[in-house]
Amino acid sequence: MSDFIGIFLAVLLAILIAPHVQKHAGAILSGVTRINFVQRNGVLISTYLIVAVLTWTVVMIVLPQLYMMDYSFRHNLLPNDIGGPKDVHTLEHYRYLLFGRPGDVELMNWLHLKVFGRTILVSVLITLVDFALCYPIAYYMAQVAKGGKARLLVLCLILPFWVNEILRAFAFRILFGTGGVINVLLVGMGFVDEPIDFLKADVGLYAGLSYAYILLMIFPIYNAVESLDHNQVEAARDLGSPWWRIHYRVVMPHAKPGIASGCTMVFMLCAGALAAPQILGGPSSLWFTQIIYQWFNTGGNWPRGAAYAFVLLIICIVFVMAVMRVFNVRFGEIAK
Amino acid sequence: MSADVELDHVTIRFGDFTAVNDANLRIEEGEFFSFLGPSGCGKTTILRAVSGFLDPSEGEVRIGGKNMWGIGPNKRPTALIFQNLALFPLMSVADNIAFGLEVRGVSKFERRKRADELLSLIALSDQGEKLVTALSGGQRQRVAIARALAVEPEVLLLDEPLSALDLKLRQHMRTELRAIQQRVGITFIYITHDQGEALTMSDRVAVMSAGVVQQIDNGTTIYNDPATAFVASFVGENNPFSGKVTKADNGFAVIDSKFGPLRGRNNQGLKEGDDAILFIRPEALVLANGKAQSENVVEAAVVNEEFEGQFVKIYLKGEGPKDIGLSVINDASTELPEEGQTTRIVFDPDRAVVLPVGEMADE
Ligand SMILES: Nc1ncnc2c1ncn2[C@@H]1O[C@H](COP(=O)(O)OP(=O)(O)OP(=O)(O)O)[C@@H](O)[C@H]1O
Numbered sequence: 001m002s003d004f005i006g007i008f009l010a011v012l013l014a015i016l017i018a019p020h021v022q023k024h025a026g027a028i029l030s031g032v033t034r035i036n037f038v039q040r041n042g043v044l045i046s047t048y049l050i051v052a053v054l055t056w057t058v059v060m061i062v063l064p065q066l067y068m069m070d071y072s073f074r075h076n077l078l079p080n081d082i083g084g085p086k087d088v089h090t091l092e093h094y095r096y097l098l099f100g101r102p103g104d105v106e107l108m109n110w111l112h113l114k115v116f117g118r119t120i121l122v123s124v125l126i127t128l129v130d131f132a133l134c135y136p137i138a139y140y141m142a143q144v145a146k147g148g149k150a151r152l153l154v155l156c157l158i159l160p161f162w163v164n165e166i167l168r169a170f171a172f173r174i175l176f177g178t179g180g181v182i183n184v185l186l187v188g189m190g191f192v193d194e195p196i197d198f199l200k201a202d203v204g205l206y207a208g209l210s211y212a213y214i215l216l217m218i219f220p221i222y223n224a225v226e227s228l229d230h231n232q233v234e235a236a237r238d239l240g241s242p243w244w245r246i247h248y249r250v251v252m253p254h255a256k257p258g259i260a261s262g263c264t265m266v267f268m269l270c271a272g273a274l275a276a277p278q279i280l281g282g283p284s285s286l287w288f289t290q291i292i293y294q295w296f297n298t299g300g301n302w303p304r305g306a307a308y309a310f311v312l313l314i315i316c317i318v319f320v321m322a323v324m325r326v327f328n329v330r331f332g333e334i335a336k
Numbered sequence: 337m338s339a340d341v342e343l344d345h346v347t348i349r350f351g352d353f354t355a356v357n358d359a360n361l362r363i364e365e366g367e368f369f370s371f372l373g374p375s376g377c378g379k380t381t382i383l384r385a386v387s388g389f390l391d392p393s394e395g396e397v398r399i400g401g402k403n404m405w406g407i408g409p410n411k412r413p414t415a416l417i418f419q420n421l422a423l424f425p426l427m428s429v430a431d432n433i434a435f436g437l438e439v440r441g442v443s444k445f446e447r448r449k450r451a452d453e454l455l456s457l458i459a460l461s462d463q464g465e466k467l468v469t470a471l472s473g474g475q476r477q478r479v480a481i482a483r484a485l486a487v488e489p490e491v492l493l494l495d496e497p498l499s500a501l502d503l504k505l506r507q508h509m510r511t512e513l514r515a516i517q518q519r520v521g522i523t524f525i526y527i528t529h530d531q532g533e534a535l536t537m538s539d540r541v542a543v544m545s546a547g548v549v550q551q552i553d554n555g556t557t558i559y560n561d562p563a564t565a566f567v568a569s570f571v572g573e574n575n576p577f578s579g580k581v582t583k584a585d586n587g588f589a590v591i592d593s594k595f596g597p598l599r600g601r602n603n604q605g606l607k608e609g610d611d612a613i614l615f616i617r618p619e620a621l622v623l624a625n626g627k628a629q630s631e632n633v634v635e636a637a638v639v640n641e642e643f644e645g646q647f648v649k650i651y652l653k654g655e656g657p658k659d660i661g662l663s664v665i666n667d668a669s670t671e672l673p674e675e676g677q678t679t680r681i682v683f684d685p686d687r688a689v690v691l692p693v694g695e696m697a698d699e
């Protein structure tokens with residue numbers, strides 16, 4: 001909340017100050033207006049843009065993260081001790097994630113590491129599933145369907161997302177629960193004798209997560225594929241190419257930036273999801289974010305939560321960078 | 337290596353719209369055949385039916401005697417060069433050329449070898465590693481041709497491949513295309529709305545208008561003996577004079593034009609009383625300059641003169657809104673009329689054609 005007030009004040013300030021700067025400080029002005037960016041957008045608008053973007057990145061993104069990072073290197077102290085002699089930097093929390101409590105029988109903190117590994121692995125799988133589901137839809141919308149049909153499809157894809165995340169997650173519970181629609185159908189039609197506990201097997205979670213980020217996969221790919229000249233697809237076909245090779249050699253290389261940005265977003269958001277695992281996760285399975293949440297919340301250990309969150313963030317970034325490296329995608333491209 | 341292409345009563349409809357109406361023609365093996373027509377007349381549609389991107393609503397497309405219905409573009413012995421080339425911008429020149437071979441599972445070594453051969457055919461040796469985006473327009477053109485030739489098609493289809501080039505390069509590429517066709521000896525089907533291109537390169541030309549094939553013949557015949565008013569007005573410049581046929585005999589017909597009776601060849605079998613148009617080319621019109629002439633005399637006021645170097649273009653007030661144009665060779669001996677002056681021009685009936693009234697090409 002205070003972030004919001006901060007940015008609001010900064011914007012207000014910018015709007016109030018800018019005309020004064022313009023009026024009084026002629027020398028500054030003539031220097032400033034020589035900057036290309038200012039020339040293009042005018043003094044008022046460029047001031048607003050710079051201040052707004054800086055406020056946004058610094059106040060809302062960089063500062064809190066730095067604060068959290070610092071936090072993750074401190075002991076979890078009682079309020080009285082903060083600022084006192086005990087308040088020193090430490091690797092305690094990172095050590096905890098790796099090795100657990102000192103003196104534990106286990107060498108490593110397998111419980112948390114396993115959850116971590118599983119979170120990453122499942123996120124990768126969900127990203128792959130989403131890609132496999134969305135690529136054909138995106139291709140169809142971008143290259144095959146014409147006008148009205150494509151728009152209808154977009155609408156059908158977007159509308160369900162008006163329902164909020166929590167409600168959607170609970171809907172999946174209803175769908176996949178032991179007394180849920182799917183089980184009723186399966187038992188009713190005699191495919192199985194007993195209802196299957198999909199939620200316990202995490203099927204509900206995987207399905208929920210896959211569905212949650214589908215749009216973030218479709219639209220970047222759609223954008224990228226749409227800019228492909230359809231003649232190239234036809235040229236490849238005319239040269240004798242079967243459909244799969246057209247995609248592999250012509251469409252996908254062209255859509256690579258879109259695919260990369262879709263996959264990155266889905267993977268990151270999936271690994272960082274909280275609501276879906278809370279609602280749809282089986283009783284015995286945890287998502288890494290749930291552990292983080294526990295440290296912050298019931299565990300009352302913010303520094304440890306911060307350390308865990310940082311490890312997740314860093315590993316995700318490293319992983320994404322590595323994958324992009326392998327597929328030869330440059331970072332600038334995914335912003336296109 | 338090469339195959340003939342037949343269109344047998346081919347009609348192509350998009351919904352209610354008929355894009356190609358009952359086309360019948362046979363393109364011989366090894367022929368350079370052009371479709372010429374204004375924008376939107378159905379040229380690309382015909383080409384897509386031959387290459388397999390669409391099937392005719394009625395009739396048959398046959399290649400080498402075989403009905404192609406339902407056979408996809410990747411299974412036909414044709415290769416298409418697109419209006420915008422559609423090279424693969426993310427692949428190198430050599431990879432572009434070798435794409436069709438890659439598809440056919442040819443080994444990397446063999447592909448490389450074929451690509452090198454084709455690169456030297458199109459005079460781009462040693463440029464195989466470049467990206468196609470690094471090439472000039474004319475070079476890209478040649479890469480597109482090489483890419484199509486790499487799959488050793490029996491028929492090469494070209495959809496206005498030169499339209500994006502500037503005039504100089506276009507003329508150069510015409511000669512080059514013709515030379516490549518003679519070297520590889522396969523059937524070329526070429527589409528253009530540029531008559532110069534069609535007439536200089538082709539063995540035969542089909543002139544189309546609004547989905548209908550109007551005339552199929554070699555360039556000379558198309559120019560000298562147009563079969564319809566559309567062909568006469570679309571190919572080259574032509575001066576129309578309309579009127580009713582008053583006499584038809586010995587292969588000639590006389591019409592009663594606004595300028596008096598005019599006589600020309602009657603190849604289309606017009607009879608007395610038919611509505612007709614007589615066409616005469618600007619270069620067949622001559623200034624009477626006082627000489628007495630018994631027939632085919634047109635008297636009109638000069639509205640404009642344009643000096644073109646080798647020729648002087650003179651425009652006279654015509655029967656309609658369009659002026660009558662004639663080209664006079666620029667030699668000092670010819671006396672040119674002044675602007676505004678009424679002058680007499682004459683022509684040889686052998687060089688005029690009388691055709692049934694019909695759709696005209698708009699300039
Ligand atoms: N897929 C389609 N659906 C509906 N109408 C079409 C389709 N393709 C072509 N047409 C119509 O058929 C007619 C002929 O089109 P075509 O592309 O064959 O013209 P063209 O002779 O190649 O013209 P240009 O010289 O401009 O390329 C046009 O009126 C066009 O609007």
Ligand SMILES: [Mg+2]
Pocket residue numbers: 379380381419495
């Ligand atoms: Mg066309």
